[in-house]
Amino acid sequence: MVEDPVTAVIALTAEEVAKHNTSADCWYVNGNSVYDVTQFMADELHPEGNEVIIPFCGKDATEEFNRQHRGSRAREEQELYLLGPLVV
Numbered sequence: 001m002v003e004d005p006v007t008a009v010i011a012l013t014a015e016e017v018a019k020h021n022t023s024a025d026c027w028y029v030n031g032n033s034v035y036d037v038t039q040f041m042a043d044e045l046h047p048e049g050n051e052v053i054i055p056f057c058g059k060d061a062t063e064e065f066n067r068q069h070r071g072s073r074a075r076e077e078q079e080l081y082l083l084g085p086l087v088v
Contacts, residue, residue: 013087014060021058023050027083028061035081 002040010016010033020027027036041050056064069075 012084015072017086018058023054023057026053026061028053028056029086030062030065031061034083034086035078036083037081040081059061059074068081 014029017027017029017034024038025039026038026041027034029035037053040046041053044050046053052068053061065069065074065078
């Protein structure tokens, strides 16, 4: 009998998020959650372009995201990229 492979669990800490700080590997924090928007950026889905996201790769984007996306569809779409809760 073959056992299932063991899956590595990554602690979603600010330190881990900070490692993903390029347009080719972009995670950010929003609120108490971590999002991997790498594919979103690769698909060039942001209406204003990736340039507005890049400064937040590897960082906390909560304030800016909330300022720019009040009541917008972006909040729902963001959930497609959810990795999990930020571990403090």
